[in-house]
Amino acid sequence: MTPRQTFRTLLNAPDLTLMPGAYDALSARIIEEQGFVAMGAGGYAAAGSLLGQPDTGQSNMRDFADHYARICDAVEIPVYVDGDTGFGGVHNVSQMVKAFEKAGAAALFFTDQVFPSRCGYLPGKQVIPIEQMLAKIKAALDARSDETMMICARTDVFALEGRDAAIRRCQLFMEAGADMAKPQGIDTPEGIATVIRDVPGPFIATLSQAAASNKTTPVELERLGVPAATLPSLTLFAAARAVRESLAILQGDRSLERLQDKLLPLDDYYRIVRLDEQQAREKSWDETAVQMAEFGQSKATP
Numbered sequence: 360m361t362p363r364q365t366f367r368t369l370l371n372a373p374d375l376t377l378m379p380g381a382y383d384a385l386s387a388r389i390i391e392e393q394g395f396v397a398m399g400a401g402g403y404a405a406a407g408s409l410l411g412q413p414d415t416g417q418s419n420m421r422d423f424a425d426h427y428a429r430i431c432d433a434v435e436i437p438v439y440v441d442g443d444t445g446f447g448g449v450h451n452v453s454q455m456v457k458a459f460e461k462a463g464a465a466a467l468f469f470t471d472q473v474f475p476s477r478c479g480y481l482p483g484k485q486v487i488p489i490e491q492m493l494a495k496i497k498a499a500l501d502a503r504s505d506e507t508m509m510i511c512a513r514t515d516v517f518a519l520e521g522r523d524a525a526i527r528r529c530q531l532f533m534e535a536g537a538d539m540a541k542p543q544g545i546d547t548p549e550g551i552a553t554v555i556r557d558v559p560g561p562f563i564a565t566l567s568q569a570a571a572s573n574k575t576t577p578v579e580l581e582r583l584g585v586p587a588a589t590l591p592s593l594t595l596f597a598a599a600r601a602v603r604e605s606l607a608i609l610q611g612d613r614s615l616e617r618l619q620d621k622l623l624p625l626d627d628y629y630r631i632v633r634l635d636e637q638q639a640r641e642k643s644w645d646e647t648a649v650q651m652a653e654f655g656q657s658k659a660t661p
Contacts, residue, residue, distance in 0.1 A: 363507040366437035366465040369397055370509075370539075370561040375581040378563075380591035382408040383426075384433035386598065388631045391434045397465070400430050401441040401591040403478050403569055408595060414569075416475025420446040424458040431463030439563075439589065442469035444476045449498040456502035456510070468511035468541060469499070471528065479515055479543040480569040486516045489528060496535040511539035511563070518544050522553070529558040539563065547574045551583055564588040568596045 360368065369376045378397045381387035382404035390398045403414040405426050410418065420443075427440045440459055445452030452469065459467050470476060471492040473485040486492075492512065499510050512532035517525035522545060529540035539560045545551060546565065555562050564585050566573045569592055580588050605621050629635070 361507065362431075362435065362437040362463070362465045363505065363509070366397060366439065366509060367507065369437070370563075370586045372586060375577060375585060376587040377577060378439060378587055378589045379593050380404050380589060380595070381430050381438070382595045382598070384429045385631070386594045387430045387433045387438070388633075390594065391436050392631055395436065397437045397439065397587070398434070399439045399441075399589040399591050400427055401589070402443055403441075403567070403592050404595040405441075407592075407599075413481075414478040415481070416443065416477055418443075420451065420455050420458060424455075424462050427459060427464055428462035437465030438463065439466045439468075440464040441591075442467045444472050444474040445469045445495050445499070447474055449494050452495045452498045453502040456499045457504075460503060460505060460508055464508065466509035466511065466538075468513050468539070469495070470513040470515055470543070471495075472515050476515075478569055479518075480567065480571075484515050484518055486514065486519060489531060492528070493531060493535045496532060496537050500536050509538040511541055512537040513541040513543050515543045517542055522550060526554060526557050529554070533559050546570070548579050548583060551575065551580070551585065555584060561586050566590045566593075568592040 376397055377395065378399045379390050379395060380399040380401050381390055387398060387400070402418065402423070405423060406412050406414040406418055409422065409426060423441070423443070427438065431438050442455050442459060445455050455469070456467070470479070471486045473487055477484060492514075496512050503510065514525050514528040514532070516528055522542070525542035525545060529542050532540040537560070540558055541563060542554055542558070545554055551562065551564065562585055564575065564580050564587070566575070566577070566588055567590070577588060601621065605618055608617050608621070609615070
C-alpha cells in the first residue's frame with residue numbers, strides 16, 4: 360500500500376494510532392525508527408524550527424511545501440500535514456493542495472480561520488463566513504489529483520461561538536465532501552464523544568504541548584473509539600529542552616565530560632541518517648561506472 364492508502368486504513372482500524380509531530384527530516388526519521396506507523400507535521404513546529412518564532416501565520420505556502428517535502432522524503436510512513444488556512448482564498452487553496460500532494464503528504468487539513476491564522480491555542484482568532492469555507496473545500500477537492508490523499512476541514516469557531524456552532528460547521532464540511540472534519544478545541548471526553556456521534560467521518564484528536572494541559576489521555580481516547588491522535592509539538596519541545604540543558608552544562612562546566620550521557624551515540628546517529636545505505640549506493644554506482652568505462656575502452660581497442 361502507498362502511505363496514503365495506509366493512512367486511510369489506520370483511520371478505520373480499531374486501535375488508537377499515535378502520531379508524533381516531526382519538526383524536520385531528522386525528527387521524522389527518529390519517529391519512524393521508534394516504530395510509529397504515522398506522523399504529523401504542523402505549522403506550530405515548523406514556525407518554531409524554521410524561524411524560531413511562534414505560530415502566528417507568518418510562513419508562506421512554498422515554505423511549508425518545501426518543509427513537508429523534506430519530511431515526507433525522509434520516511435516511508437504516512438505524514439499528516441497542516442495546510443493553515445489554505446494561505447488565502449480559493450485559488451490559494453487549490454495551489455496549496457497541489458503543492459502538498461506533490462510533496463508527498465498522505466493527508467492534510469486546513470482551517471476556517473481568517474488569513475493570516477494563528478495557533479489554535481492562542482487568543483485573537485477569527486473565522487471566515489461558512490460560505491467561504493465551503494467554497495475552499497470545493498476548491499481543495501477539485502485540486503486533488505490522487506483521491507487517496509485525505510482532506511480534512513478544521514473549524515476554529517468553538518472558541519468564539521461554542522460547541523454547537525463548531526459541530527454544525529463540521530457537518531456542513533462533510534456534506535461539502537471533506538474526508539474528515541475537525542472541531543478544534545473540543546477536547547474533553549464528553550465533547551469528543553458528542554463529535555463522534557454527530558459528525559460523520561473519522562475523528563483525529565490532538566494532544567499538544569501548546570494546549571498547556573490536555574484534557575484527555577491516549578487511554579481515554581482509545582476507550583472513546585478515537586482512531587488517531589496527533590502530538591504535533593512533542594518532539595519540538597523534547598528537542599528544545601535537551602539542547603538547552605546540554606548547552607547549559609557546557610557553559611557551566613567548560614567541559615564535555617558530563618555531556619556524554621546526554622548525547623546520541625555516533626552509531627545510533629549514523630543508523631538514523633542511514634549512512635550504511637548511502638555508502639552502499641555510492642559503492643554500487645562507482646563499481647558500475649568502472650565497469651562501463653572498462654567496457655567502453657574494450658570496444659575502442661582495435
